[in-house]
Amino acid sequence: MNAGQIEDGVLLDRITSGDQDAMARFFERYSPMVYSVALRVLKDSGEAEDVVQEIFVRVWKNPAAFVSGKGSLGGWLVVVARNRAIDTLRRRRPSDPIELFSLPSSTNLASEAERSVLMQKIRVAMHELPVEQQKSVELAYFEGLSHSEIAQQTGDPLGTVKTRIRLALLSLRKVLTA
Known part of the structure; x- marks a missing residue:
């Protein structure tokens, strides 16, 4: 059992x-x-928000509905969300056929959602960095430039470029560990 469970x-x-x-x-x-x-x-989006609310109210009222021995909590929530959403579709258009939403077996939705939340945190943190730090990090990590190449391209001293990248990474680390 891992620490997340x-x-x-x-x-x-x-x-x-x-x-x-x-x-x-x-x-x-x-x-x-x-x-x-x-x-x-x-x-x-409105109906999806209603489904989210319904599911979390259900968990609040009956947290024992999840049985830990039968799989992960994230997997259980995905199945419950899918079923509630299909029920909502059926109530919306009872005479229309419903195409079942199938989850690809090669994708771990819990990991993807975690990754999505993490990426959003990084985006927000990047926008909060000073412009010089943003530019240095983007050139280093998204364009693959070395510190020397960044210094040459921006006209800044090499030590300044290294310091900016270091400070930016420290700031990002703080956001991610908080």
């Missing part, structure tokens, strides 16, 4: 005892994934 179990135990902070953390961790599945099925 242990954390999920602790969160669920705390939710069972009525801990609202644990529920907020749980929602923050899994709502992007649940929303993306619901949105893919429904193609309507």
Whole structure:
């Protein structure tokens, strides 16, 4: 069992005892994934938000609905989100045939949602960096330039370029570990 599963179990135990902070953390961790599945099925952001709310209210009222021995919490939430979204489709158009939403077996939706949240954090953090640091990091990591090439291209001293990149990476690390 990995550390993420242990954390999920602790969160669920705390939710069972009525801990609202644990529920907020749980929602923050899994709502992007649940929303993306619901949105893919429904193609309507309002209905997808309703599905997310319904699922998390259900978890708040009955956290024991998840049985840890039968799979991951993220996987369970994906299945619940898919089923709720399909139910919503059926209520919307009962006479229209429903194309079942199939999850590709090669994709781990929990990992993809985590990656998406992480990438969003990085984007926000990059925009908060000073312009010189942003430019240096972009040239180094997205254009593959060496520190010397960046100094030559920008006209800045090599030590300044190295310091900017170092400070930017420290700032990004703080955001990612917070």
